[in-house]
Amino acid sequence: MAEHMTPDEFRRAGYAVVDWIADYWTTLGQRPVTSQDPPGAVAAALPASPPEHGEPVEAVLADLDALITPRLTHWQHPGFFGYFPANTSGPSVLGDLVSSGLGVQGMLWATGPACTELETVMLDWLAGLMDLPERFRSTGRGGGVIQDSASSATLVATLGALHRASKGRWREAGVDRRYRAYTSTQGHSSIEKAARIAGLGEDGVRPVEVDPATLAMRPEALRAAIEADRADGDVPAIVVATIGTTSTTAVDPLPEIGAICAEYGVWLHVDAAYAGAAALCPELRWSHAGLEYADSYCFDPHKWLLTGFDCDAFWVADAGELIEALTVLPEYLRNAATESGAVIDYRDWQVPLGRRFRALKLWFVLRWYGAEGLRAHIRTGVALADGFAARVAEDDRFELAATHPFSLVCFRLRAGDETNAALLSRVNASGRVHLTHTRVAGRYTLRLAVGSPLTTAAHVDEAWELLSAAATELLAG
Numbered sequence: 001m002a003e004h005m006t007p008d009e010f011r012r013a014g015y016a017v018v019d020w021i022a023d024y025w026t027t028l029g030q031r032p033v034t035s036q037d038p039p040g041a042v043a044a045a046l047p048a049s050p051p052e053h054g055e056p057v058e059a060v061l062a063d064l065d066a067l068i069t070p071r072l073t074h075w076q077h078p079g080f081f082g083y084f085p086a087n088t089s090g091p092s093v094l095g096d097l098v099s100s101g102l103g104v105q106g107m108l109w110a111t112g113p114a115c116t117e118l119e120t121v122m123l124d125w126l127a128g129l130m131d132l133p134e135r136f137r138s139t140g141r142g143g144g145v146i147q148d149s150a151s152s153a154t155l156v157a158t159l160g161a162l163h164r165a166s167k168g169r170w171r172e173a174g175v176d177r178r179y180r181a182y183t184s185t186q187g188h189s190s191i192e193k194a195a196r197i198a199g200l201g202e203d204g205v206r207p208v209e210v211d212p213a214t215l216a217m218r219p220e221a222l223r224a225a226i227e228a229d230r231a232d233g234d235v236p237a238i239v240v241a242t243i244g245t246t247s248t249t250a251v252d253p254l255p256e257i258g259a260i261c262a263e264y265g266v267w268l269h270v271d272a273a274y275a276g277a278a279a280l281c282p283e284l285r286w287s288h289a290g291l292e293y294a295d296s297y298c299f300d301p302h303k304w305l306l307t308g309f310d311c312d313a314f315w316v317a318d319a320g321e322l323i324e325a326l327t328v329l330p331e332y333l334r335n336a337a338t339e340s341g342a343v344i345d346y347r348d349w350q351v352p353l354g355r356r357f358r359a360l361k362l363w364f365v366l367r368w369y370g371a372e373g374l375r376a377h378i379r380t381g382v383a384l385a386d387g388f389a390a391r392v393a394e395d396d397r398f399e400l401a402a403t404h405p406f407s408l409v410c411f412r413l414r415a416g417d418e419t420n421a422a423l424l425s426r427v428n429a430s431g432r433v434h435l436t437h438t439r440v441a442g443r444y445t446l447r448l449a450v451g452s453p454l455t456t457a458a459h460v461d462e463a464w465e466l467l468s469a470a471a472t473e474l475l476a477g
Contacts, residue, residue, distance in 0.1 A: 013057040020061050021093065024069065028077050028454065032431030035071040042071050078454035079433040081463060084246070084274045084408070085451020088308035091368035095361030096308055104357045109343035110335040112357065116344055119146055119359035122366070126301075126313055129371055130279035133292040136315035138344075143319045145349040146358045148310040150273035151190035153298035154240060156314065156322070156350060158194045160296065161238035161267035163325035171325065175199040179237040180229045182206045184217035184252060186245040188271060200237075212441070215248050215402060217241060219256035226264055238267045241294075243287050244275025247438040247447075248402035248410050251275070251287050258293020270297040273312070275406050277304040281375050284382070287405065304407070304451050306377060307365045311358055316349075323348040381407035381450045384460045388448060391464045397471055401440040407450040410440060417444035419474055426470040433463045 005013070035041075045067050075086050106115035123144025127136050136142045147153045158181065162170045165179055179200055183191045185207045195205045206229070209221040226236045239261050241252040254270065261268040270291060276299020278284035291297060298314040301307035316322050327348040329338070337343045347353050369377070385407040392398045392411045401410040412420045421437070424446055428434055436447050448463060 016057055016061060020064065025076065025454070028074060029079075031069075031074060031077065033077045033079050033434040034073045034428065034431070036431075037071050042067060073434070076452060076454065077434070078452055078456065078459045079463065080452055081448045081450065082434045082436040083447075084303050084449050086302060086309055087304070087306055087451055087453060088302075089306040089365060089368075089453060091364040092306060092308040092361045095364030098364075099357040099360045102357060102360075106355045106357055107347040107353050108333060108335065108338060108345045110337045113343075115357045115359065116346060118357075118363060119346065120144070120344060122146075122359045122362045123313060123315065125366060126362075127315065129374075130276070130288075131282075131285060132279070132288075132297065132315065133294075133317075135292070135317040136297065141319060142315060142317045143344070144313060144315040145346050146355075146362070147298070147312040147314045147350060149190075149312050150188070150271055150298050150300055151193065152351060153296070153312050153314040154188070154190050154269065154271060155194040155197055156326070157240075157267065157269035157296040157298075157316075158198045158200075158238055160316070160322045160325050161269070162198060164267055164321060165235050165237040168324070178204065178234045180204055180206055180226075180234050181238045181240065182208055182222060182225055182236065182266075183240040184208050184210050184242065184245070184250075186210055186215055186217075186247055186250055187240055187242055188246055188273070191240050191271075210250070215245065215250035215440070217252040217257060219253060219260060222257060223260050226260070226266070230264075236264055236266045238269060240269045240271055243270060243272035244278075244406060246274075248440060249275055249404070249406050249408045250402070251405065254288070254290025254293060256290075258290045262293060267295045268293055270294045272297065272299040274300065274303045274408075276313075277301070277374075278378055278382075278406055280305075280371065281378050284378070284406070301362060301365070304378065304381070305365070305374060306369065306453060307361055311362060314349075319344075319349070326350070377453060378407075381455075384450045384455065384457060385409050385448070387457065388450075388460050388464060395468065397475065401443070401445045409448045410438065410445050411448070412443065412445045413471055413475075415475070420444040420446060422474055423467065423470055426474070427463075427466045430466055433459075433466060435463070 104112040104115050106112040109116045120138050124138050162179060181195050181200060181204055192202055192205050206225045208225055209218050210216055211218055229236055241254055241257050243251050258268055279288050296316045298312055300312050302309040302311045338345055346355060385404055389400060389404050389409045392400055397413055398411055399414055401412055413423055421444055424435060424437055438445050438447055
C-alpha cells in the first residue's frame with residue numbers, strides 16, 4: 001500500500017516536477033501551438049480505471065509527456081495570439097505552489113488571518129499602481145477582493161446593484177419586479193449570464209447601440225433606454241461599461257456614462273478584464289478616465305499581468321453595501337473576530353463560501369517583477385502589436401478593422417468572409433501560431449493578441465510572414 005508522501009519524498013518529487021515545468025517552457029517554441037488529434041484521443045488513451053496500487057511520480061510525468069502535452073492548446077506558447085492572453089510566470093507558479101502547500105481555507109479572517117490581510121494589501125497595492133480612484137482603497141469605505149474571474153465580478157456587482165435598486169427588498173423577497181441591466185452590444189457574454197443567474201432573464205439585459213466608428217457605447221442611446229424603461233415602470237439597476245471589449249478592445253466613454261448613472265442612481269460596474277492592466281502605464285491611463293463614477297471595477301491579472309488563472313481583481317466603492325447584500329452567517333461560522341467588526345471576512349464579497357490563498361501568487365509576481373518590470377511587459381506587448389498593425393497597414397491586400405490602443409490587432413484581407421476564414425484556418429494549421437476571429441460590422445475579422453512573456457518581435461514577424469504567404473496563395477486562386 002502506498003503511504004502518504006513524506007516531506008523528503010515530496011522534496012524529491014517536487015524537484016522533478018519543477019524540472020519538468022522548466023523543460024516544458026524551454027521547449028514550447030518547438031511544439032505545435034495546438035493539437036491535431038481528434039476529440040476523444042486523450043480519453044481513449046487513458047486506462048478505464050485508476051491503479052489498484054500507487055505509482056511513482058516518474059510514471060505520471062512520463063504520461064504527461066506521452067498523453068497530455070501533445071494534446072493541449074499551449075496558451076503559454078510564444079506563437080499563441082488567440083483570444084486574450086491567459087499568462088502565467090515563474091513567480092506566479094511558485095506562489096501557487098506555496099498556496100497549495102499551505103492548504104489554507106480563507107473564508108473568514110479567523111480561518112487565515114494572513115490570507116485575508118495580504119489580499120487586502122495586494123488590492124491596495126494594485127489600486128496604487130494603477131492610480132485607481134481613492135474610493136476603491138481599503139482605507140475608506142471601499143476595498144478590493146480577488147474573484148476567480150471577471151464573470152464572477154459581474155455577477156457579484158449585479159447582486160449588489162439589485163440590493164441597492166430594491167432598497168434591500170431583494171435579499172428577502174427576491175426579484176419582485178422587472179429590473180434592468182444595460183451594456184453595449186459589444187459587452188461580454190458574462191453580463192447576460194449574470195443577469196440570468198440573478199433572475200433578471202435575458203430580456204432583462206438592454207443591449208445599447210455603439211458608435212459605428214469606435215464600437216464604444218453611445219451615451220445618448222443609454223439615456224434613451226433608461227428613460228424608456230422608467231416610463232414602463234421598470235427599474236434600471238446596473239450599467240456595465242467596458243474598458244477594452246472582447247472583440248476589438250473598444251473603450252466605452254466612462255465620463256458620459258458615469259454622469260448618466262449618477263443622475264439616475266444606477267450602479268455602474270466597469271469591466272476592464274483584459275485592458276485594465278494597461279493602467280499600470282501612465283500613458284495608457286486615458287482609458288480609465290471617468291472611473292471615479294464607478295461603484296465597482298474589475299480586471300484580470302491572469303490575462304495580461306503574468307499571474308496564473310484564476311485571479312480577477314475586483315473593487316467596490318462601498319464594501320458595506322456589498323456585504324449587506326451577500327452576507328449569510330450560520331452559527332458554525334460565528335467567531336470573536338467577526339463579531340468585533342474589526343476584520344474583513346471575504347466570504348461576504350463573493351458567491352462561494354470557500355476561498356484559496358490567491359493573494360500569494362499576486363504577491364510573488366508584484367515582488368519579482370516590481371512595478372517597473374510589469375510596466376515593461378505591458379509596453380512590450382503594445383509595441384509588438386503596433387509593429388504588426390504597421391505591417392498590415394502597409395499591405396494593400398489587408399485592412400485594419402478597428403483601432404488598436406492596447407496589444408490586440410483586428411484586421412482582415414480586403415476580401416470576403418470565406419477567404420478570411422480560409423486564411424485563419426491555413427495559418428493556424430501551420431502549428432507555428434494560433435489566432436482567433438470575431439466579427440466587426442458583420443464582417444469576418446482576424447484577431448492577433450500579444451501577451452505571452454515568451455513572445456518576441458521574431459514571433460510576431462513569423463505570424464505576419466505566414467499570413468502574407470497564405471494571402472498570396474489564396475488570392476492567386
